[in-house]
Amino acid sequence: MELIDKLNWRYAAKAMNRQVIPQTKMDNIIEAISLAPTSSGLQPFEVYVITNQEVKDSIQSIAFNQSVVSDCSHLLVFAAWDTYTEERINKMFDLVNEVRGFKNEGWENYRQSLLRSYPPRDPEVNFNHTSKQAYIAFSQAITAAAFEEVYATPLVGFDNNVLYIILNLL
Numbered sequence: 241m242e243l244i245d246k247l248n249w250r251y252a253a254k255a256m257n258r259q260v261i262p263q264t265k266m267d268n269i270i271e272a273i274s275l276a277p278t279s280s281g282l283q284p285f286e287v288y289v290i291t292n293q294e295v296k297d298s299i300q301s302i303a304f305n306q307s308v309v310s311d312c313s314h315l316l317v318f319a320a321w322d323t324y325t326e327e328r329i330n331k332m333f334d335l336v337n338e339v340r341g342f343k344n345e346g347w348e349n350y351r352q353s354l355l356r357s358y359p360p361r362d363p364e365v366n367f368n369h370t371s372k373q374a375y376i377a378f379s380q381a382i383t384a385a386a387f388e389e390v391y392a393t394p395l396v397g398f399d400n401n402v403l404y405i406i407l408n409l410l
């Protein structure tokens with residue numbers, strides 16, 4: 241199937257049957273997330289891949305009891321950074337240097353300009369920015385899932401404040 245055929249096949253699956261998704265397919269979906277474009281390449285979010293049944297069940301209880309949360313094979317939680325910090329920006333710039341295997345003066349100057357401008361900003365402005373980047377990555381994940389012919393559904397119907405506690409994100 242071509243990509244468009246697979247996107248025609250895709251739909252938001254409202255029920256799952258607990259069939260375990262092969263790891264190779266999950267690896268491809270997760271790699272697609274890491275290849276998503278993000279502003280300045282900062283990838284300002286974490287993706288939690290949850291397979292533990294007890295954790296899925298406790299998340300279902302704060303997600304309007306939507307059965308897909310418990311019955312899915314892998315529950316992916318996209319958690320945008322609450323703000324930009326020096327440490328987070330440096331970590332991503334350092335990672336780029338490590339993967340490229342060299343440092344570039346223009347890139348290092350760009351790092352400094354982001355360090356000057358992002359961390360002092362209102363955290364709400366930063367979160368607005370990071371959450372948009374998380375949505376870009378989510379979109380790439382759902383497309384990759386379709387490409388792998390893995391049933392998936394987006395889901396924002398859950399209580400953020402309790403999810404933070406369940407996943408220890410505070």
Ligand SMILES: Cc1cc2nc3c(=O)[nH]c(=O)nc-3n(C[C@H](O)[C@H](O)[C@H](O)COP(=O)(O)O)c2cc1C
Binds near residue numbers: 394
């Ligand atoms: C950001 C986002 C959040 C969504 N949240 C939920 C949800 O909480 N529960 C649900 O059943 N579907 C949810 N959906 C799925 C939509 O209802 C579904 O994608 C839409 O009806 C279009 O259908 P399709 O994906 O099958 O083309 C969500 C979709 C998006 C994009």
